[in-house]
Structures are given as C-alpha cells and as structure tokens.
C-alpha cells in the first residue's frame with residue numbers, strides 16, 4: 001500500500017460516552033514518529049458527512065482513521081464513497097458491531113498497528129432504500145429498542161439494557177413480512193427481520209454464523225419467535241441454526257413489504273417506521289484496514 005503521508009482522523013466526541021483525548025494524542029504521537037501529517041475532525045452531529053467530504057476533497061489523505069461507533073463509521077464511508085481511501089477503525093462507540101466483526105482488538109496499540117499496516121479488506125456494503133448499510137439493519141423488535149434507547153438519557157450498554165423491558169412491553173410483535181426474493185415471494189411472521197452483512201451484532205451475538213463481510217452476498221435473518229433460551233444461546237455464541245427460531249436466506253437483493261409500518265434501523269441508527277424496504281449489495285466496496 002501507499003506510504004502514509006497524511007491522515008484524517010474523524011472523532012465522535014459523544015459516542016459510547018467515552019473521552020477520546022487519549023486516542024487523539026496517541027495517534028498524533030505515532031504519526032509524528034513517521035513524519036505523517038494529521039488533521040483531526042470532531043463531529044458535531046450536524047452536516048458531518050458534507051464537512052468530511054470537503055476535507056477529503058481539499059486534502060490528499062492516504063488513510064482516514066475513525067474513532068467512534070458504527071454510526072460514525074457509516075458517515076465516513078458515505079463521505080468517502082467516491083474516493084477509495086482506506087479507513088481504519090478505533091472502536092469508541094457503545095456497541096462497535098463492525099469492529100467486532102472485523103476482529104479489531106480492544107488495545108489501542110494493536111489498533112494502531114492495523115491502521116498503519118498494509119492489510120485491508122474490500123468490504124461489501126448494502127444499499128437499503130437508497131442508504132448505505134455497513135453492518136446490520138433490521139425491522140422489528142431491535143429497531144424499537146434502538147428507538148427507545150435514542151430517546152433515553154443513559155448511553156452505553158446499560159442504556160440498552162434499561163430499555164429492553166419497556167420495549168418488550170410496548171411492542172406489537174409478531175410482525176408480518178412479505179419477502180420478495182430473486183425467484184420467489186414468501187410471507188413470514190416474526191419478531192425481527194434483519195439484513196446482515198456480517199456475523200454478529202455489536203453485543204457479540206453471533207446471529208449469522210455463515211456471514212462473511214466480503215463475499216458479495218448478504219443474509220436475510222428471520223427471527224420467528226421470542227424464545228429466551230435461543231436468545232441466550234445466540235448471546236453465548238452457541239447458535240446451532242435452529243430453524244424453529246431463526247431462518248437464514250443468503251441473497252444479493254430483496255424487497256420486503258410489511259402490513260403495517262414497522263420500526264427500522266440501519267447500523268444502530270433508528271430511521272423510522274417503514275412498510276417497504278428495498279435492499280441490494282452495493283456495486284461499491286469499502287477498503288477497510290484489518291489484520
């Protein structure tokens with residue numbers, strides 16, 4: 001890969017409720033050692049994509065480092081869609097689903113080695129209703145949980161935990177989904193319908209054991225019923241593909257129709273209630289630094 005001369009570091013100051021000063025200072029110090037320039041951009045929550053795009057257009061960056069959660073990585077990926085600059089992740093969100101799927105370690109020094117190294121993956125991305133999805137998007141119970149979490153004051157994993165009871169209490173599951181595949185249409189009931197580019201949710205739950213982030217397909221996962229035992233198995237990574245609990249369909253594109261509007265999320269960001277979803281593998285790939 002090209003020698004690193006200039007790096008853009010995008011930092012989300014609020015993600016995961018974590019202070020990022022140590023990350024910024026360590027990256028600054030390491031780049032000084034190799035004589036590379038650094039521009040740090042702190043997100044504001046307003047027009048970040050446009051501002052990142054402007055910086056990338058005006059500078060000649062060799063890498064873009066991201067210290068934030070999945071939402072921040074997604075914004076950076078959208079900003080870089082026409083630039084082909086490798087992205088490196090410094091996981092600093094609540095869930096860090098993408099980093100977990102890419103096997104990015106928790107130790108900052110290890111993350112730096114990957115970010116400054118030569119190995120990268122050409123990652124698949126999904127286009128869902130015209131918007132990019134890097135990791136997992138879903139309709140149903142999980143999106144309802146994310147909606148409630150976004151309205152709560154407590155961030156981080158505890159915030160999700162606290163919202164799980166009211167979410168279950170208020171939810172109108174099961175939902176009915178009509179799924180239009182390449183060669184057939186099926187109608188199914190379930191608590192959650194996910195479009196997964198990877199194996200795991202940010203909690204580490206291995207919901208899609210066969211998922212590969214760069215295989216040119218994604219999986220539709222239909223969770224049929226609320227089965228605590230199966231959920232616990234999934235959380236412990238002991239998924240055995242029990243088809244009574246979850247049905248997995250690998251595809252390159254699909255459309256989904258719901259009888260009533262159902263809560264919908266993309267990469268951990270609540271989008272709203274939707275009746276129709278159109279999803280396909282994007283023709284564009286995301287160069288992402290890995291081992």
Ligand SMILES: Nc1ncnc2c1ncn2[C@@H]1O[C@H](COP(=O)(O)OP(=O)(O)OP(=O)(O)O)[C@@H](O)[C@H]1O
Nearest residue numbers: 014015016043044045068069070071072093094095
């Ligand atoms: N300075 C800021 N103030 C408020 N919100 C911000 C700021 N910068 C970014 N955001 C918002 O942060 C969100 C992305 O957060 P991200 O997913 O990276 O972190 P996270 O901790 O994993 O989030 P979550 O807690 O939702 O899992 C976006 O909605 C973005 O608009």
